[in-house]
Amino acid sequence: MMNGPANNHSGVSLQVRGLRKSFGGQEVLQGIDFDVQPGEIFVIMGPSGSGKSVLLKHLIGLEAPDAGEILINGERIESSEIAAKYEKLEDVGLADVVDKMPSELSGGMKKRVAIARALVIEPQLILYDEPTSELDPLSSVVVGEEILKLKQRIHVTSLVVSHDRDLAFGIADRIAVIHEGKILTIGAPDEVKMFDDPLVRKFLNADFKRETKS
Secondary structure, eight states: OOSSOOOOOOOOOEEEEEEEEEETTEEEEEEEEEEEOTTOEEEEEOOTTSSHHHHHHHHTTSSOOSEEEEEETTEETTSHHHHHHHHHHHTTOHHHHHHHSOTTSOHHHHHHHHHHHHHHHOOSEEEEESTTTTOOHHHHHHHHHHHHHHHHHHOOEEEEEEOOHHHHHHHOSEEEEEETTEEEEEEOHHHHHHOOOHHHHHHHHHHHHHHHHO
């Protein structure tokens, strides 16, 4: 059951079409395509250097693509209306808010407070950039639970960029695995676990081995 009063607030859809970006002649994003449904938790995961951070910068308007487009509810993010909504999203971005929290708070608590602030603002789309980075396993679990609660309470659309396999498989409705600027597969957690592609298997298995050794 959801806590608090019921409301009709719902998330927005997000569409990425043929996104390409090069730096210094090297193509970092090589034709990225995906759709995020309203109210969905969509996780983009992949190894370091796979293009996750560059993709996120495009989604919040910090980078302009060489080709392709990004749409929210079918409207390009370059429009004045969408741009105004991204100004509000900056207020609830985890990275920025964490830096403004009192220094005595733990990393996990800072991120939980940032998510709590989003509950007050009730946005329709939240982008999470490595929300469990530098956290211990218990704090990571708690942050994942907070992301789920936020979805349940205000039906927000959530896009999570992370290399954290446990987080991804624990909260995602769907997962996209990105490698060297290309999306290798998109599917429900169970589908991604069973996807028979050597690059996907290498990433997931390497992540698992690192966890078991720690």
